[in-house]
Amino acid sequence: MTSPTSGRPPGRPRAGVTAEVFAATLSTVHELGYARATVDRIAAAAGVAKTTIYRRWPTKGALVVDCLLDAFGPVPLEGTDRAELMASAIRWIAAKVGEPGVGDAFAGVFSDAVSDPELRVILAGRLQEPYRLALRDALGEPDSRILFFIDVVVGALLHRMGMTGEPMVESDVTALVEMVLSYYDGGTCPA
Template identity: 30%
Template sequence: MDADRVNTHTDARSETIRSATLELAQELGFAKLSIEAVAARAGVGKHTIYRRWPSKGALFLDAVLSSHETILEYPDTGDIVADLREQILAAVELLARPPLDGLFRSLLGEAQQDAAISAALNERFIAPQTQRTIDRLEKARDAGQLSPDLDLELAMSILSGPIYFQFLITAQPLTHDYIDRLLAALFAGLGPRP
């Protein structure tokens, strides 16, 4: 996928197309979403859409992420457990609850069959989120709030993996209680007490 096609287009017409995409995705679900329907709703030609996004998956990914990106910044109150909890809750509220949960699940399903969607998801969402996570944890580690030899490269999969597992595999609800217990268990570690 071209870098250009992954980047956010900021012109007004692109915003109109993204809004139409989100509206229609919520009305119809991801499976029934079509570029034709988005074009009609946005009042543009199909070519206008295909010039900006190579597929309906790429368009939907961009529409979701462009409308909400800033919510997923980490707060920095100086308390790393509280800040992680806040950020995980914000991500769960946005992506794993109505109205977007079914659409996000479909998009992640689509990424299993379409390498371009998987690449765009990583480039647009996972990689920057991983960098934010590392930056916030590095600061906390320097402040003595984390294990001094924490493997920062693994932190994203350790913190996010159980959340995605619950969302995509067991399909159980991501309650506040689950997130609190998860953070407690991850901080304490599985190993015996010294």
């Protein structure tokens, strides 16, 4: 649906539009914030007509979700044991949220999804679901614990971003890693 590179276009799909729009979306959101990053402005920044964007993505929210999916890429699940895996995942998402535009965009779509059930389905299904599955397979925890893990980590990062406008600092990310690991990995007891 939203992937324009499929179907072998006979006309002139102007290769590279998607990448340009994604870049324009992030930079515009970074500059103006999510709400002020209107589709008109994003289109202008991408050197593209507004209608072209709406031909490829049904809503602004869907565009941003796809943009985030592209910006995030796959979770780098590095490490041999569970603790290392979880720590790397937390530090990865924290770093991503800290990238200019990404954090604002993420918080923004999330915001919109709160009162928009359709967007919520897109956000949860298209963005969260792949990472949920990857984490579940890698960590071997039950579904409910994976969802809880995501709630705590992503929730804390977004809350900091939303309340202060700035991403979480390094020391707090470390605290987050310690807190989550001590819970999932059996306590901070040195013995």
